[in-house]
Amino acid sequence: MRLGSGSFAACCVVVEVLGLAVFLRGFFPAPVRSTSSSEHRAEAPVPEPAAGASSNWTKLPPPLFSKVVIVLIDALRDDFVFGSKGVKFMPYTSYLVEKGAAHSFVAEAKPPTVTMPRIKALMTGSLPGFVDVVRNLNSPALLEDSVLRQAKAAGKRIIFYGDETWVKLFPKHFVEYDGTTSFFVSDYTEVDNNVTRHLDKVLKRGDWDVLILHYLGLDHIGHVFGPSSPLIGHKLSEMDGILTRIHTSLLSEERKALSPSLLVLCGDHGMSETGSHGASSLEEVNTPLILISSSFERKPEPGFEQFKVSERLHRNWIKLYLEENSSAALLNLGVKLRRQYLDAIRTLSLSLSRQVAQYDIYSMVVGTVVVLEVLALLLLSIPQALSNKAELEVPLLSPMFSLLFYLMFLVLSAIHVIVCTSTESSCYFCSLSWLTAAGVMVLISALLCAVVSALSEMFVDGKLQRKNTGPSNSRWSELDLLILLGTMGHVLSLGASSFIEEEHQTWYFLTSTLCLALCHEIYRNCFLGNCCEPGLGGAVVALQDEDAGKVHKSHTPLDSLRGSEKWMALASPWVILTCCRLLRSLNQTGVQWAHRPDLGHWLTSSDHKAALSALSAFCLVVTFVLLQRRCSRTSRVAMALGLLGVYCYRAATGSLLLPWQRDKAASKGIVEARFVYIFILGILFTGARDLLKSQVAAANPKCKAVGLWEMYSGLALLAALLLRPHNLPVLVLSLLIQTLMTSFIWKPLGHDAAEVTVMHYWFGQAFFYFQGNSNSISTVDVSVGFVGLDSYMEIPAVLLTAFATYAGPVLWAIHLVNFLSSETCRGPAMSHACFCYALVCSFPVSVYIILVTSLRYHLFIWSVFSPKLLYEGMHLLITAAVCLFFTAMDQTGTRSRISS
């Protein structure tokens, strides 16, 4: 079967996505379940008996507290209570912590610091599983043993108000509950009022034992405005007031009932400097835990005296040794002890990580094999796919009937049966239906046969070619070398955790180097013709005679640019470098330098609202100027109105200023956002119509270019709507750089499709990080999913979030399609580009899978490597979509070429 290399690449990426999905399912282990439940209750750990008291193993201990109130404030960071903010905004709580009857701690939340896994961890006492992050959106009921389950079994009446997640996790545990949905991030007053409105009634009633309140407002403020917003202070004061109310009511109750009650204040996770959470930075991990009860009144403790006595004894003992000049012996003892401790700790941590991380190795292997086979197929078909025909023979039928195929299939099925019957642990791949499993087996063996046949073909071809032509004399240019080495270097750097944390640095470094290399190429092309003055001697001229033809050929296009344009061409690499440097200081990401001040923080702080408004308005205007050039008139008008709507939307949400609306309460801006959505859909629809028209009529190729450009500008408008206002410069500068590159670098210098594709990929990656993304989960901006939506709707929210996160790579990829389709003379450029894009995206993923598998007991596997794996998976999915789009465009292109 003959396939164009574009569609071949698209198929490959789709298969690779399947393989990666199987791998991911095996890699993220199902969390370890503790199965002890009510029948083991007798063995439940009891509080340690006080010294001298009789053992109480046989009977249940009497309850220490009559009532428990748990106040869980989402994203309550430790310095919100114990730091300067706590003193300022939470005076009552600080007073309790300082002098009152309370114990206070800084609790450390284990990553992933996302609400649902943290609730599970708090209630069950187990470590959260990483796959819970994914399930955070859709929480099934918790089956494990938990505090609530035990409380319910003991007949306690539990009341819950707050985040709906609890109700889903613990169905039928609460005698009364009112869940509020946690997904509408931009609302931060209503969610908390919904909790507080029940408080007075419940506190008066007193027919309950446990009251749980989960406040979400603080987290929402953090997500939208960041931890330095003044709103945080208001919210903390509100929370302090609530705590005061609960505590006074509990105290008055105590006076009646004569048994103490307990008030617990805690946070499920902290809040990073950007206001998000999910990763393992210190700000996200540290949360306060305060236990308040009248039974904790300070009194001199007998233990302290004991401690003093033992300390004195100990000191005497040491003095004894030191006086006898045997300090060396003591030191040796210490060193030995230390080594033993370290050994023990290392063994413990290893065995613990092995026990906690149970990988489903079989599924992982299956996924890896599929991905690697696809990669091998892609690599082997490079020479054919990048040839002028851009077509390749995919041997599908012959391997289907070959002996190797059937043998492989039989062997794999045998292995499958053996593995699935022998393992006692659950295995995802075995739990699939046998038909699906057989399908995957067929896929694996077919791919293997294809790889083998491609390999043998290449071997034969290579032999023939070597006989015929001898060594090829096409030399690699410096740019090709840079592109190849840069791609390889980036892939290799993924093996080090710091390079993953700071991956943006790799991309910035590579793009800067790329700009310099392009600069070198331009200057050489521009000046070398002029420099051969006779004064330097004929030697140079003679030397260049061999190259003269080549030089002059690549020289003419630059000459075709007129005076000012030539200067622009010479200046453009420096302009691009400056733009990249500006964007780099817009958002500090990563781990090591994330705390550095950056322009983004400066702009979003409430003092500089006017500057942010002016900047956004300017950016929107420039966006319009850059986008309208190649649009049709209707979409030009739609574009202008849409960009106006974007500004109005941001002004309505309160992040930008409108000169005529000074102080208006912030709304959700739903009307404005929907207004913009209408225009986006309109522009996309016009673009699609133009594309279809060009496919049917094939009359004018201009129609197709306009259609593609309209699709592109529609997506750019969507990005303008979704990106935060301080990120609008990212969009504008990406458009600017694309324009500069197109008109002054790629077209005059005549780079081939493969080079242009890789450059687009590099810039796309760099822009992914310019937006402020990083390789930790916490930088995903979830508030994007609610732009213009009333309530949480899963599919649009997920799609919007994915697009906003990957706006940079997607826009660059679409621009690549635009650029290549405008060069109609080059026939197979589009399919070359598609193939290169698929290859260059799937190469890092495939290598990364192997790296992660081999590093699966690494210390940072959950905090660094797994989030990156999720990002890579998502990126591959996006790549598959982009490749399909490429192929579709290519199909229309070839059809119109053929028919014309």
Add this chain to the structure above:
Amino acid sequence: MKDTDIKRLLYTHLLCIFSIILSIFIPSLFLENFSVLETHLTWLCICSVFVTAINLILYLVVKPNTPSKRSSLSYKVTRFLKCCIYFLLSCFFFHIIFVLYGAPLIELVLETFSFAVILSTFTTVPCLCLLGPNIKAWLRVFSRNGVTSIWENSLQITTISSFLGTWFGAFPIPLDWERPWQVWPISCTLGATLGYVAGLIISPLWIYWNRKQLTYKNN
């Protein structure tokens, strides 16, 4: 003729390497608490002065290029002043490039600039010595097949290897090893120095191995 040339090249390069080694050890005799890492800026200045001095001396002694016809004093002075201006310009140029590559703009200006100075010392000073303030000659030397003597060839190799050393020197900065030499710009300056030294060693050897293939048109 050719072998003696290569020998002279080797000796001059060995002298350059020796000057760098001296710049590490001599200051510790006069200055207290001198070490390459802790008083890095001082070392940079000393190293730059040493390398410039040895380059100038070698240029005056060896005279690799043919002396120009005009040898009036005023011509020499203007030429020297031009060279100084070119050197300063190249320092500023490198500084700008470092900032574009992501060096902090406002903090650590002195460090970045001294890094630019040392890189200029390794690359611009030999160019100025050998080619003079003549941009077109520079462009010729640094384009493919543009060299006309082994001196220019070795210049090409040492300059490119200094740049490569600087480029690779930036790699360890994001790693979390927390070593003193990972601080900006120490790893890069060390990379540049190592690259320069490597270039000095490699270029005579490379020219020696390839002496059959290398034919320069003007000799």
